[in-house]
Amino acid sequence: MYKKMTGLMILLVLVGILIVNIIDQNKQNTTERISNEFDVSGDTSVQGGVIAPIESVGIEPGELAPDIELEAADGTQFKLSELRGKKVLLNFWATWCPPCKEEMPAMQQFYDAHKDEMEVIAVNFKEKDQKVRDFINDSVYTYTIPIDEDGVVSNEYGVYTVPTTYFIGTDGIIQQPRKVGPMTYEYMEEMLQTLN
Structure with missing residues (x-):
């Protein structure tokens, strides 16, 4: 009985670690996707810019x-x-x-x-x-x-x-x-x- 309880506890800890890693990975992917939607230039010094036609210079x-x-x-x-x-x-x-x-x-x-x-x-x-x-x-x-x-x-x-x-x-x-x-x-x- 003790071995079954220990095994079950270890399994629950591993499942918990797996769930935390999946959630963290999803947050990271979402953050990367969101930041790319707003700053496609790659220039971190740009503020307030937009993509605009050439005549907008x-x-x-x-x-x-x-x-x-x-x-x-x-x-x-x-x-x-x-x-x-x-x-x-x-x-x-x-x-x-x-x-x-x-x-x-x-x-x-x-x-x-x-x-x-x-x-x-x-x-x-x-x-x-x-x-x-x-x-x-x-x-x-x-x-x-x-x-x-x-x-x-x-x-x-x-x-x-x-x-x-x-x-x-x-x-x-x-x-x-x-x-x-x-x-x-x-x-x-x-x-x-x-x-x-």
Whole structure:
């Protein structure tokens, strides 16, 4: 009887180990499959990227930034060409975008520190006017926020994912490659130093 009980205990332990190994292997396979679904590039430094058509490369450095004429969240009319002579950080964002919300406080901090040197413009990406106004009313953001409800400006700039940011010099020329993904305060500081 003792031998049967010992044998049964050993068998149960082995079955338990087998079940734990199978569950662990399934978790590992699921994790690998999920991570491959979201990061097919293999580049671990990419944030906020998507696979997009070739025409989505946007405006390249050296090109004149297309003019923008939109109503801002505060009800004023915004026109990008009126900012000639100033450096401009031109950001595209959305209220439903977690990386956008992550970078917005840093953008406000940057704007507060450098508003005499550089304008911060955050164009809302294809959302209903009132939704954007409600979001802004519940926030502390004081930089200009034009609303591109129909997506015309976003399409012209080749914006297929948010956040996307362009850096424009005093001459109205895009001077750095666009940044796709959230920015840090330090990154904005670095870009400010590269613009003329």
